[in-house]
Amino acid sequence: MSRHRLLAMFKDFDDAFDVVDKIKAKEVSGVEVDDINMMSPIEHPEVDTKLGKRPVNIAYFTLAGAIFGVTFGFFFLSSAQASFLVQPQGGKPVVPLPTNFVLMYEMLIFFAVWTTVICFIFLSGLGQKRGTLYSEKLTVDEIGIVVEIDESELDSVKNFFKNNKALEIREEKV
Amino acid sequence: MSQVIEDKVIDEKLEWSRINADVIASMQAPRKAYWITVFVCLTMFLCAIAAEIYQYKMGLGAAGLNNPHMWDMYIATFVFWIGMSHAGTLLSAILHIIHAQWRKPIYRFAEAMTTFSLMTAGFFPMIHLGRVWNLYWVLPYVSDRGIWPNFRSPLVWDAFAISTYLSSSALFLFIGMIPDMAILRDHTTGWRKKLYGILCLGWRGDDRQWRNFRRTYMLLACFLIPLAISVHSIVSSDFAMSIMPGWHVTTFPPYFVAGALYSGCAAIMTLFVCLRYFFRMEEYMTLNIMEKTTKLTFAIAMVWTYLNLIEFSATWYGHNIYDKEVLIAKATGPYAGVFWTMIFCGMVVPFTLCFQKLRRHMPTMFVISILLNLGMYVERWMIVAPTLAQAHSPHQWDVLWGSVIQWAIVFGSFGWFGLLFLVFVKLFPCVSMYEVKELCFHLKHEIHEEELAKKHAATKAAGKAEEGSGGRAPGTPGLEGA
Numbered sequence: 311m312s313r314h315r316l317l318a319m320f321k322d323f324d325d326a327f328d329v330v331d332k333i334k335a336k337e338v339s340g341v342e343v344d345d346i347n348m349m350s351p352i353e354h355p356e357v358d359t360k361l362g363k364r365p366v367n368i369a370y371f372t373l374a375g376a377i378f379g380v381t382f383g384f385f386f387l388s389s390a391q392a393s394f395l396v397q398p399q400g401g402k403p404v405v406p407l408p409t410n411f412v413l414m415y416e417m418l419i420f421f422a423v424w425t426t427v428i429c430f431i432f433l434s435g436l437g438q439k440r441g442t443l444y445s446e447k448l449t450v451d452e453i454g455i456v457v458e459i460d461e462s463e464l465d466s467v468k469n470f471f472k473n474n475k476a477l478e479i480r481e482e483k484v
Numbered sequence: 485m486s487q488v489i490e491d492k493v494i495d496e497k498l499e500w501s502r503i504n505a506d507v508i509a510s511m512q513a514p515r516k517a518y519w520i521t522v523f524v525c526l527t528m529f530l531c532a533i534a535a536e537i538y539q540y541k542m543g544l545g546a547a548g549l550n551n552p553h554m555w556d557m558y559i560a561t562f563v564f565w566i567g568m569s570h571a572g573t574l575l576s577a578i579l580h581i582i583h584a585q586w587r588k589p590i591y592r593f594a595e596a597m598t599t600f601s602l603m604t605a606g607f608f609p610m611i612h613l614g615r616v617w618n619l620y621w622v623l624p625y626v627s628d629r630g631i632w633p634n635f636r637s638p639l640v641w642d643a644f645a646i647s648t649y650l651s652s653s654a655l656f657l658f659i660g661m662i663p664d665m666a667i668l669r670d671h672t673t674g675w676r677k678k679l680y681g682i683l684c685l686g687w688r689g690d691d692r693q694w695r696n697f698r699r700t701y702m703l704l705a706c707f708l709i710p711l712a713i714s715v716h717s718i719v720s721s722d723f724a725m726s727i728m729p730g731w732h733v734t735t736f737p738p739y740f741v742a743g744a745l746y747s748g749c750a751a752i753m754t755l756f757v758c759l760r761y762f763f764r765m766e767e768y769m770t771l772n773i774m775e776k777t778t779k780l781t782f783a784i785a786m787v788w789t790y791l792n793l794i795e796f797s798a799t800w801y802g803h804n805i806y807d808k809e810v811l812i813a814k815a816t817g818p819y820a821g822v823f824w825t826m827i828f829c830g831m832v833v834p835f836t837l838c839f840q841k842l843r844r845h846m847p848t849m850f851v852i853s854i855l856l857n858l859g860m861y862v863e864r865w866m867i868v869a870p871t872l873a874q875a876h877s878p879h880q881w882d883v884l885w886g887s888v889i890q891w892a893i894v895f896g897s898f899g900w901f902g903l904l905f906l907v908f909v910k911l912f913p914c915v916s917m918y919e920v921k922e923l924c925f926h927l928k929h930e931i932h933e934e935e936l937a938k939k940h941a942a943t944k945a946a947g948k949a950e951e952g953s954g955g956r957a958p959g960t961p962g963l964e965g966a
Contacts, residue, residue: 351500351667352922353694361691366699390632402636409636412718413644419711420648423704427655430700434693436662436685446670448689449663451500451921456690 312461313484317443318471319452323354325475326453330360338470340463349444349454368429375425376418383417384410443482452477458484493586493772494920496927503920504667507913510763518762518906525902532896535889536611544614548887552872552880558612559722560864561894564747565605565901566646566719567740567860571748572598573653573712575777576660577705585926586776588919589768593759593909594752595657600904601751602650604897609642611893638721645718649711656704662687662697663918679911716740723867729806730814730871735795742788746830747860749781753853755905757846759914768915771844778837778849781856785834792831806876814870818883822862823870829859 320326326348334343348357358364388405431437448454459467464481471479539546549556572594579587610619621633623643633640665684669677687693720740723731733739756777760769799807814823833855842848873883886894908914 348691349689350691350694351663351689352918352925353698354925357691358695364692364695366695368696368699369703372703387635391635406636409641412641412714413635415714416641416644416648416711419652419707419714423648423652423655423707426700426703426707427659430659430696431685434696436687436693438686440686440688444688449667449670450504 313458314461314464315441315443315456315458315482315484316464316467316471317349317445317480318455318457318476319445319447319478319480320455320475321452321477323350323356323453326350326455327356327360329455329471329474329476332470332474338467340459341457341467345457345459347456349448349456351449351451351453366433368426368433371429372422372426376422378425379418379421380414382421383414386417387413441482441484443480445478445480447478491772492770492927493776494589494770494923494927495767496924496931498767498920498924500921500924503917503924504671506767507915507917508668508671510765510915511910511913514762514910515764518910521758521762521902522906525899525906528896528899529903530896530899532893532899535892535896539611539889539893540616544612546887547890547893548884549612549614549890552875552882553869553884554872555612555868556872556884557865557868557886557890557894558608560861560868561897562605562608562612563719563740563864563867564861565601565608565897566716567744567747567864568601568751569598569605569649569653569748570712570716570741570744571752572596572601573708574745574748575752576656577708577712580701580705581709585923586773588923589770589915590752590756590773590777591919592657592660592912592916593755593905593914594748595653595660596905596908596912596914597748597751597755598653599650599657600901600908602646602653603904604901606646606650607897607900609639638718638725641718642722645711645715649715652704652708652711656701656708658683659697659700659704660916661912663689664913664916667917668913712744713741716744728871728875729804730799730810731867732807733795733798735791735798739788739791739795742784742791743860743863746781746784746788747857749777749784750853750856750860753777753781753849754857757850757853759909760846763909763914765915768920774846774849775840775843778843782834782837785830785837785856789831789834810870810874813874814866817870817874819866819870819873823866826859826862826866829855830863831859833859 318329320329330343330346330348332338333341333346343362346361348361350357387410391405391410443456445452445454455471457467468479468481544550547558549558572591575587575594576591576598579591610616613619623633625632633643662684665680666687666689668680669684672680717737717740720736724733724736726732753774756769756774759765796811799811802808814820833852836842836848836852842852869884874881
């Protein structure tokens with residue numbers, strides 16, 4: 311049996327949240343709250359509460375980037391300084407930690423920032439080819455709910471959306 | 485526009501579709517003054533190019549640079565532009581972390597200002613090198629003679645710090661623009677649609693993207709704040725780590741950071757007035773937001789004033805004869821006019837910001853912001869030049885005012901910055917559309933909640949009064965009789 315993806319458009323967050331609540335209350339079969347994706351022109355703080363906590367793992371990568379940055383900074387600087395003894399050190403240590411801390415700090419931030427951004431792009435699915443189910447009204451003022459369902463549930467879910475103030479319904483075959 | 489709307493951060497009743505339409509229309513048809521400013525900036529920039537070509541051919545002597553004035557205005561200008569970059573981070577990152585909603589309509593151009601002022605600042609170490617073709621020596625790699633840059637030098641720290649800050653603030657600006665790029669992709673045509681289609685990276689605004697976006701933006705903001713502070717502290721180390729009188733000062737790092745925030749806020753005020761007029765943004769860049777920005781500027785101006793006075797008194801009571809002589813020479817010597825201009829513009833002019841009438845008058849704010857920035861520019865000049873003019877060895881004492889070449893390059897840098905900024909605001913929205921929508925949404929929500937609370941309180945009070953009066957409303961004849 312083929313799978314279908316539906317996009318239902320709503321006037322505002324309240325209408326969309328009503329639908330999410332009804333799906334949670336099992337008022338329609340074949341759709342679970344975990345299957346729902348919500349598309350919106352702004353970030354609404356209640357989306358997380360309604361859809362349930364979903365993982366955001368970027369901070370772990372940021373931490374990894376920061377640790378890499380500071381470690382790389384230390385080894386890069388000290389290996390350069392330790393292999394370059396031509397310059398008179400004037401009684402100062404070959405690897406001067408206090409001054410190296412400044413550069414290690416900069417490298418920590420540099421790598422942490424770049425890692426964060428690269429991971430954001432990958433974890434958000436940016437730059438990847440996605441389905442064609444989209445409406446330009448989503449960047450204006452309408453809210454979209456996307457669900458993936460079996461063909462057998464298609465009509466009942468469509469009717470459910472229609473009966474719950476959906477302004478428009480679009481579909482595509484997965 | 486009515487007074488009521490002007491008193492709000494923004495009119496929460498603005499329709500979302502109108503926000504899109506207004507911002508997109510502003511990018512396509514700015515006022516004539518925009519094009520005149522572009523022309524002026526281009527002319528200034530071309531003058532600087534001509535001056536730089538001349539200096540490249542003739543050497544740094546053409547700029548008037550010679551011992552003891554090896555740095556002079558080029559480095560003062562470098563510090564000025566680095567300082568300018570700080571307000572973008574302040575306004576965007578710090579206010580984002582503390583959830584100051586009023587930043588939303590104006591943070592985009594402040595972030596752009598950060599990126600472009602860093603790009604402008606980056607030119608000056610190259611220009612003042614003289615041998616520009618050897619610039620790559622500052623890069624951290626081993627040369628064919630086995631020589632590494634001296635990692636102990638604050639000048640090398642500068643290279644690291646500024647490149648980190650430039651790339652991070654450019655990424656911060658770019659990430660914050662992605663949802664707006666998607667709006668532009670959906671609502672423009674032709675080459676613009678193609679450009680924004682690439683830049684938005686396929687943004688669709690689903691909950692997963694928003695969640696990651698929110699976390700990323702917060703993380704970047706958290707990194708940018710210490711980074712911005714470290715950058716200007718390091719720039720101050722260029723001076724403070726030397727033993728020159730007037731530079732070897734413990735308070736230099738916080739003094740530089742305060743000065744940076746000050747000049748950046750003043751620049752935001754200037755750009756605020758310009759953009760509001762050029763792009764007809766009166767409904768988005770409201771007087772209320774301008775007031776908040778000026779209050780912030782005033783607070784920072786007072787911090788800067790305090791740090792200045794601390795520095796003067798520390799020098800005065802420290803009894804280091806060389807430091808004291810430089811301070812006295814600043815106030816009474818050949819640079820006295822410039823020094824007192826700094827004191828007037830930096831310490832006295834900010835008090836005009838105490839008056840609400842002035843804070844709400846755009847032309848006055850424009851003039852005041854220019855004066856503040858003039859004060860901040862000459863402040864940097866007064867850090868560099870008097871010390872070089874009157875250092876430890878009297879046989880080296882010399883006063884330098886800079887040649888036409890030096891002045892042309894300095895003025896040209898303002899043209900270069902202006903040009904970059906004006907092209908940016910024509911290509912990309914200077915007001916963040918999705919954040920303004922969020923702002924309207926939250927304000928509406930807050931007002932709704934307040935109304936509900938008031939109604940609830942009124943119902944409760946009426947109920948209590950009814951109970952107390954045995955079923956009669958307060959003020960009824962029965963109650964008076966009781």
